[in-house]
Amino acid sequence: MLIMRSVRLILLLTVVLTISGFDIMAQFTQLNYVDIGNNYVQNRVYFEAASSSAIQVENIGVDAGILFTTSFADNSLKSLFAGVHYDFTLWKRPLRLDVMYLHGFVTDYVKEMQAAIWLSYRKNRFQLKLGNNTRVYGLTRLGKTQTGEHGSSTERLTEPRNLMYQFSFFLKPELSRWNLSINLLNFDYFLIQQETNPMISLRFTYWTRNDISLFSDLWYRSAGFANIRVNYFGFFVRSGLKWSIDL
């Protein structure tokens, strides 16, 4: 219900701003990418495709995204998100605040709902994102029926606090035609790992025009870092396109 309301709100804002937004600064951004990877849970090559749209008016923006996967046997829809962000300056430092709701269709029995908030700051070649998310595991309607847990206190489980972080270093300054960044992070567009499970990614970005960029990532994932027994978990490669249109 919340997802449908968020999607409706974003669509409405998009139309209204497109029609009436000629005298204000507005930008529409479309992001699409595909992932190909392998990990211990899938144990075979999997494909994922994501699409997200964002519209920014002055310093406020809304965005929404959808992720499809080949991981599931009988359902390809994996996750949806809807978010709001706000650009502002504090002590002469440009900051961005993001708030997001992420809904995961885990299995036929289990779903996952997450709320996240984080702050982003970039200076020269460094970028830092820090935030927190709350994760709620819930039984789906089928899960409640099959387990007989309908209405019981065990149909939900909440993980209230989890640190979200991203540390990035860019090889070249911000407005370069191409760039390479290395990132240590525990969250992505549709995935928020526990704080003790960091991921490493390498991103190459190339601007074909001022408004279109192509990017390619290599992600390495491990488990057991906080166990001091680090073990390979998986990897994936990503290719995508980001297109920003001034309205």
Add this chain to the structure above:
Amino acid sequence: MKRLFYILLLPLIVGCQFDPTGFFFTSDRVNQRFDESMAYNAAQPAHEIETTDNEYQILFASDGHVGDTGNLSKLIVTANQLNTEALFFTGDIVQGKENDYRTLYDVMDRSFGSPYFMSVGNHELYYNGWPYYAHYYGSSVYTVAIKTPDYSDLVIVLDSGSGTLGSNQLAWLRDILENQRSNYRYCIVVHHVNIFRTRFSTVASPVVEEVHELVDLFTVNHVDMVVMGHDHRRIIDEFGGTSYICIEAFADFMESPACMLVTAGSDELQYEFIGL
């Protein structure tokens, strides 16, 4: 200055009760340990315990961190007094050095009369500990069937010492639960690492996709109880009909060491914590 830094760092590393090299690389791999465990299991008879009554008791204890054996001795006394059918260790029972394994093995062999079952936590693997574990206990992934006059119950012992079960162990677990769970009355899973993070914790959990897979498997296949450790404190969560219980450590450095007694009754599994 640089030399001073290394001089100051060295005793810290040497004095640590863990193996800091594990932040960056490990000599063993979970898939490799699973394969070795399966080869060992194939050469041994399956673990079975027979009880004379449908109702029985088993004991669980976690994070003993032997070397020191003060609380281990108390645990053995408690287990012998309760006359439990078996004692299950849920990982980090030793620090990982060969001497610790030998100490544990000797103390248990000398003082404990019932069967006991080990599992691998991260500490069992420190200081290249896996070969010692394999030498003394053989397998880190196995099942124990508890046969009562009218029922059979199943305990599945998993190896989560690396923070992940790995692809082979996950496939094995999936197969056991999907194809054998219905043959048993109760099903208990032993998993060292705490699966959920309902309380703030600085220690590892399985990565999110693995949590999804495990929670789904346990929910769909009506696993009654998952017994964990690693956090050194008692955490009880319930989800989808499964009790996820993290038991406190019984190591000598704990202020309130405890173990958990599980009673398999006619209707349900009941648990209580016993201080040492």
